[in-house]
Amino acid sequence: MxxxxxxxxxxxxxxxxxxxxxxxxxxxxxxxxxxxxxxxxxxxxxxxxxxxxxxxxxxxxxxxxxxxxxxxxxxxxxxxxxxxxxxxxxxxxxxxxxxxxxxxxxxxxxxxxxxxxxxxxxxxxxxxxxxxxxxxxxxxxxxxxxxxxxxxxxxxxxxxxxxxxxxxxxxxxxxxxxxxxxxxxxxxxxxxxxxxxxxxxxxxxxxxxxxxxxxxxxxxxxxxxxxxxxxxxxxxxxxxxxxxxxxxxxxxxxxxxxxxxxxxxxEDVKPLPKDIGKFLDEATDGAIYFSMGSYLKSTDLPRAKRDAFIRAFSQLKQRVLWKFEDDTIPQKPDNLLIKPWLPQNDILAHPNMKLFITHGGLLGTTEALFHGKPTVGIPIFGDQMMNVRRATRLGYGTLLDLNDVTEQSVLAVIDEVLNNTRYSETVRLISQRYHDKxxxxxxxxxxxxxxxxxxxxxxxxxSPAVELAVVEYNQLDVLSVLVLIMGVIVFVSFWVLRFACRKLRAPSIISNKKID
The missing domain is CATH 3.40.50.2000 (Glycogen Phosphorylase B;)
Incomplete structure (x- = not known):
């Protein structure tokens, strides 16, 4: 280092x-x-x-x-x-x-x-x-x-x-x-x-x-x-x-x-703001970070989905940091801290951070892997589904479809990732590979x-390939000529064979007539 x-x-x-x-x-x-x-x-x-x-x-x-x-x-x-x-x-x-x-x-x-x-x-x-x-x-x-x-x-x-x-x-x-x-x-x-x-x-x-x-x-x-x-x-x-x-x-x-x-x-990890740092330092059972990124807003989530997350978070022993673009949430549980903006990279670097709930954007996914944190992905559009599917296949995260979000489903995926050691072990291995360069x-x-x-x-x-037209790059012109040549060979072979067959049949017909 x-x-x-x-x-x-x-x-x-x-x-x-x-x-x-x-x-x-x-x-x-x-x-x-x-x-x-x-x-x-x-x-x-x-x-x-x-x-x-x-x-x-x-x-x-x-x-x-x-x-x-x-x-x-x-x-x-x-x-x-x-x-x-x-x-x-x-x-x-x-x-x-x-x-x-x-x-x-x-x-x-x-x-x-x-x-x-x-x-x-x-x-x-x-x-x-x-x-x-x-x-x-x-x-x-x-x-x-x-x-x-x-x-x-x-x-x-x-x-x-x-x-x-x-x-x-x-x-x-x-x-x-x-x-x-x-x-x-x-x-x-x-x-x-x-x-x-x-x-x-x-x-x-x-x-x-x-x-x-x-x-x-x-x-x-x-x-x-x-x-x-x-x-x-x-x-x-x-x-x-x-x-x-x-x-x-x-x-x-x-x-x-x-x-x-x-x-x-x-960027290099910077000290957290005092209130966030205190909130995470005192998270003796670990903490969860939830963000839908900079373009998607948690405030735009359907009301039923938002309430399902809140009810699920209230039942956790972990503390939850949620990037939520409103100052207040009705009936906010004590283990939940909301902010319209959060220093994501510095939060993911905190040793008490155990899980990142994300929309699956590439920047957040990369930062989670950089710091060795497993993920729960809720993809919406673009490359997000591909990133979340990759996390699921490689074993450092899992998928939670927005259409399937309920209090029970949120609790189930959190429990799966936090208590199944394969997620933390896999993400730690991938992080080591990424840093080894x-x-x-x-x-x-x-x-x-x-x-x-x-x-x-x-x-x-x-590359010289940028100078080639689509037809040249894909060899379509060459393939066309080869197909044409093969077609001519087949055509000529067919007529030669047909002509030879007629020649072979002709003496047989003549001899039959002489016998008659």
Whole structure:
């Protein structure tokens, strides 16, 4: 541990070699997305780079070399666009892809590029060395790289997907890589593999036929004097950073410019506020932390479900911390402490914390694994079901469907995870694997970003696959020619055989006539 910290300090001080001007773009109004993007930006600022960040949430107490450009109004506009996220729980994957590609992607790109603060920056005459953009259906925003004559780096708020594979030419075999909109992990049944293939076809059809043309139109409107086309900008990505790690998820094939930095948002543990620290320190029977994340709100839970949780918590000997966005809960039991905001990473690090009840978001799941805490997952939408299913399969957590939430079911899953030692043992093992690496997630991210800076875009990392059309990449043209050749061979063989058969039959017919 000491050696790794010394290495980290060494990298922070020496790895850059030069100060770069960096523009970071965090276009979505979701705090979980912001936490990931802001982690990269703060990391680069601490390393001495000149950092400008377009984001919905300005960084408080930012260093002098960190400039905020606020995307005012994006949070309110996003919530108006998306509505209540609990309504998406039972939406089918087919419909979900339609909704995402036709609404969210277009909204994020247009809102960001048309924002007055962004327009002022674009017209300022400034240049940057690197532009770092979140890749979450935001391809048109990549155009800021060519606008500022900069190299382009993107980061994914979760793991690999169709969008990241498209940028790097990385293969995504459907036999063991589930589609991002499905609730599968990497161990799929025949039925799941069949459905995975179908949804991948559907996903590709919408992505290429609906989403990318829409992003291209936004790109051309925002950058009428662009020196390169939308497609060329897509192929120019120097690096893709993934918020994933093989020890926490699935093994996948990556191109050299796809780098796993799962847990990059995890900060050093800080002292807890006095009231929370006292509450947990005195939890002699252990404590449970309950949060539905930054986008979902516990106050939006159906009333019957909320009351079921409260009744169940009142019967526990453990203390419960609940991120609840209201100051009061009627008939709140004494072992329950509610707060509209809680320092999640610091809470999960507390030795008395025994269980994390979560919506299954990737950031919270990663933090729980980092600190070795088992989970109960209540997934609602997005990748949450996939994360919870992975926890269930690997044995560090279990699933509680929101539709099945009752006082009895809540008590049952809590009892199962707290009193069955396999959960705590498994999560401890996975945590050890995650920590056993030469560099932390932050050190890895810093190294590779500065690698791109040092090598002026590091074009040598890019796979030649990004230059290939879909037909060429999938060898459809070659397969077509081979099928045609085989068809010709079969056709010619058939007629040769037919001609030979006629020749063989002809003497027999003649001899029969002579005998007659």
């Amino acid at each position: 000491l050696l790794r910290r010394v290495l980290g300090i060494f990298l922070l001080v020496t790895s850059g070699g030069e100060c770069a001007k960096i523009l970071g773009v965090i276009p979505t109004g979701g705090k979980s997305h912001h936490f990931v993007g802001a982690s990269y930006m703060k990391l680069l600022a601490k390393a001495g780079h000149d950092v400008t960040v377009i984001a919905a949430f300005p960084e408080k107490n930012a260093p002098k070399n960190y400039r905020n450009i606020e995307l005012t109004g994006v949070v309110e506009a996003m919530f108006e666009q998306m509505g209540n996220p609990f309504d998406f729980k039972d939406v089918s994957p087919l419909l979900n892809t339609v909704l995402i590609y036709t609404t969210f992607g277009k909204f994020s790109s247009e809102y960001t590029l048309n924002h007055p603060n962004v327009q002022r920056l674009m017209n300022s005459g400034e240049t940057f060395d690197i532009v770092i953009v979140e890749t979450f259906l935001t391809e048109a925003i990549y155009g800021l790289a060519q606008h500022f004559n900069a190299s382009l780096i993107t980061y994914s708020p979760f793991g690999s997907s169709l969008w990241t594979a498209e940028l790097t030419g990385s293969p995504t075999p459907t036999s063991h890589i589930p589609n991002s909109w499905l609730y599968y992990d990497d161990k799929m049944t025949f039925y799941e593999r069949l459905w995975n293939v179908v949804l991948n076809w559907w996903d590709n059809l919408l992505y290429r036929g609906v989403h990318l043309p829409s992003q291209n139109a936004i790109y051309r409107k925002a950058f009428p004097n662009a020196q390169i086309t939308f497609e060329q900008q897509m192929r120019s990505v120097s690096l893709v950073l993934l918020n994933d790690h093989f020890s926490l998820g699935s093994i996948r094939p990556y191109s050299p410019n796809m780098i796993e930095v799962g847990g990059v948002q995890i 030469p560099m932390t997630a932050k050190q890895t991210a810093l190294y590779w970003i500065e690698y791109v800076i040092r090598h002026r875009g590091a074009s040598h990392l890019r």
